[in-house]
Amino acid sequence: MKRLLSRAARAVLARRRVIAMVGVPAVLLAVNAPPAFAWISEVRHEAWLHSAEYTAAHGRWDVVELPEDVRINAIHAAMLPTGKVLLVAGSGNDQEQFDAGTFRTLVYDPATGDTNEVDTPSDLFCGGHTFLSDGNLLVAGGTQRYEVLDGFVQRAAGAMRIRNENPDRELHLDKGTGFRAPDGRTYVLTSPAHVMAATKTGEGEGTVVTASETVGFVESTEDGTAGVTDTPAQYTIPSLSPEDAANVYGMGEKMTMDKQDFQGIADSYEFDPFTETYVRVGDMTQKRWYPTLTGLPDGQVLATSGLDGTGQILPGQNEIYDPATKRWTDRPDLFRYFPTYPAIFQTGRQGQLFYSGSNAGYGPADAGRTPGFWNLADNSFAPVPGLRRPDLMETSGSSWAGPVQDQRLVVVGGGGVGESPVSSARIDRIDLDDPAPAFTPGPDLRTPTRYPSVVQLPTDDLLITGGSADYRGKGNSDVLQANLYHPGTNTLTAVADPAVGRDYHAEALLLPNGQVLTAGGNSLFKNVDNTKPAPFEQRLEIYTPPYRFHGPAPVIATAPKEVALGATMTVTSPDAARVTGARLIRPSAVTHATDIDQRSVRLDLARGPDGSLRLGVPGEPALVPPGWYMLFLLDDAGVPSTATWVHVR
Known part of the structure; x- marks a missing residue:
């Protein structure tokens, strides 16, 4: 367990150094005047940023440096119902860590500074995640193999469809299993593969056997172009027994020296926040890298998109996780790219999802980019118009704007497809309940921004912070700015600027005390000329919004630990007389500027005859998916309480 020295504490030390300088001889001060006065100006500026006048208007940022032995590359972050923050690196976008099998997860307690490093069983780098109704975090997908860029591919490789015609036997093939082509060339699996038994229907002469199939990635046993082929062929597996070899074989299309993209895994876990352990559950039906997991009103989870086990983007195979059975089921009826x-x-509305158009990275520019409503009942998709610069939605942020009952969403920033240097300052919003939903313009950011973090606050404002103007911070383009977006007026207010750049692989989430924690950042370079590689940003930074400097916060004295949908809960507070509102906020599970978990729920408020507060919870699970929420009270000055955790059944 480690303790931290905050930026605020270092500022106190800095002020003490200023006092000590008063006694410096005048001649020494004169000799060093330019650097001395620059240093004094910097300290004075720091003091101004922490002054009551400034913080009440703009808030404050504080840098947190974890002890060196527990720092990790935070690729994913989730706010756990224990009040702690889960930071997941997996291999952390580090090929050496991947090759060494070093996968990392850290649980950080922002209230105490304590940390706990958790055993991480698979490379969860670039998987997907969402909270389940019991508070567990479902984590699925991750990395099977790192990319190999053009010019660095050493052996021809490609997809191998492995088929099994035996209805009575499934088979596991280890990494390194060989596949022999008709011309004698051999290719080996780069990762293990499991092929299920064939399916058998009917009886007697009417029996029909349908071969099962899985896809593996193979590479030639010879260096260079010797293994290159574009001839489809059936491959034998020499290591199998004669019986298995008669039923199990490979079907290859072509083997090339082309660039090889990252490859996904099918591994799936539930992270238990109370024991701080990963629990293995059923594998996905597809391997996925960069997938999205969306929680549904019935507690199940929909997995969409991702790169498969050969590095190809899935053309539309989506699947459902059932937390009761801990298993995934393929949904061909929901095939959509x-x-x-x-x-x-x-x-x-149950059965209706909304795709904002925001995404993070892979796929052609002319497919699947249009925002709209996805009806799960018939798999139809209804596009919505009005989005400004729809070609600049990659690496944009999306969030509910205000209470979820209002059904308003915003998209923020974004950039061109791939390594485009073009980015957008756009904030557009949409009312999903409008009879003819369409995006309409909001205010623009001060700087065009890719990878913005968008965090919902208990006051209904959104904090928009971080990002970079160019792809992965190239050209020293990190955006050291923060703004508050006000949904009620559709306006933007500049607030205190962060000190730490956050771009690719960065996260931000709301803490129970009303502060916002930011983590991660993975610039390609650290200088304008793009010649010096940048280290992964391992510092944390915490933003304290202006409302924390507007007077005493209301206090929650008692609140129930559980409440049912549609029920009314009784909450007591010594400040009940000045409480004017209440919110349930679902905790974040965020990566790659994508956070579809967070949502704020407005509670009906009435006062009991004994001075207690009676808070009504909406009854629709589509608005309030069952799970753990942070309960905030708001007073007449717009100051939120520290939250207490409530489990919505």
């Missing part, structure tokens, strides 16, 4: 990490939200 999206780019990777699509921002797909559960709307206020």
Whole structure:
């Protein structure tokens, strides 16, 4: 367990150094005047940023440096119902860590500074996640193999469809299993593969056997172009017994020296926040890298998109996780293509999802980019118009704007497809309950921004922070700015600027005390000329919004630990007389500027004869998916309480 020295504490030390300088001899001060006065100006500026006048208007940022032995590359972050923050690196976008099998997860307690490093059983780097109704975090997908860029591919490789015609036997093939082509060339699996038994229907002469199939990735046993072929062929597996070899074989299309993209895994876990352990559950039906997991009103989870086990984007195979059985089921009736990490939200209507158009990285520019409503009952999709610069939605942020009952969403920033240097300052919003839903313009950011973090606050404002103007911060383009978006007036207010750049692989989430924690950041370079590689940003930074400097916060004295949908809960507070509102906020599970979990729920408020507060919870699970929420009270000055955790059944 480690303790931290906050930026505020270091500022106190800095002020003490200023006092000590008063006694410095005048001649020494004169000799060092330029650097001395620059240093004094910096300290004075720091003091101004922490002054009561400034913080009450703009808030404050504080940098947190974890002890060196527990720092990780935070690729994913989730706010756990224990009040702690889960930071997941997996291999952390580090090929050496991947090759060494070093996968990392850290649980950080922002209230105490304590940390706990958790055993991480698979490379969860670039998987998907969402909270389940019991508070467990479902984590699925991740990395099977790192990319190999053009010019660095050493052996021809490609997809191998492995078929099994035996209805009585399934088979596991280890990494390194060989496949022999008709011309004698051999290719080996780069990762294990499991092929299920064939399916058998009918009886007697009417028996029909349908071969099962899985896809593996193979590479030639010879260096260079010797293994290149574009001839489809059936491959034998020499290591199998004669009986298995008669039923199990490979079907290859072509083997090339082309660039090889990241490859996904099918591994799936539930992270238990109370024991702080990963629990293995059923594998997905598809391997996925960069998938989105969307929680549904009945507690099940829909997985969409991702790169498969050969590095190809899935053309539309989507699947459902059932937390009761811990198993995934393929849903061919919901076959629909999206780019990777699509921002797909559960709307206020059961069976209807909304895709905002935000996504993070892989897929052609002319497919799956149009925002709209996805009807799960018949798999229809209804596009919506009005989005400004729809060609600049990759690496944009999306969020509910205000209470979810209002059904308003915003999209923020974004950039061109792939490594485009073009980015957008756009904020557009849409009312999903409008008879003819369409995006309408909001205010623009001060700077065009890719990878913005968008966090819902208990006051209904959105904090928009971080990102970069160019792809992965190239050209030293990190955006060191923060703004508050006000949904009620559709306006934007500049607030205190962060000190730490956050771009690719960065996250931000709301803490129970009303602060916002930011983590991660993975720039390609650290200088304008793009010549010096940048290290992964391992510092944390915490933003304290202006409302924390507007007077004493209301206090929650008692609140129930559980409440049912549609029920009314009784909450007591010594400040009940000045409480004017209450919100339930679902905790974040965020990666790659994608956070579809967070949502704020407005509670009906009435006062009991004994001075207690009676808070009514909506009864629609599409609005309030069962699970753990942070309960905030708001007073007449707009100051939120520290939250207490409530489990909505």
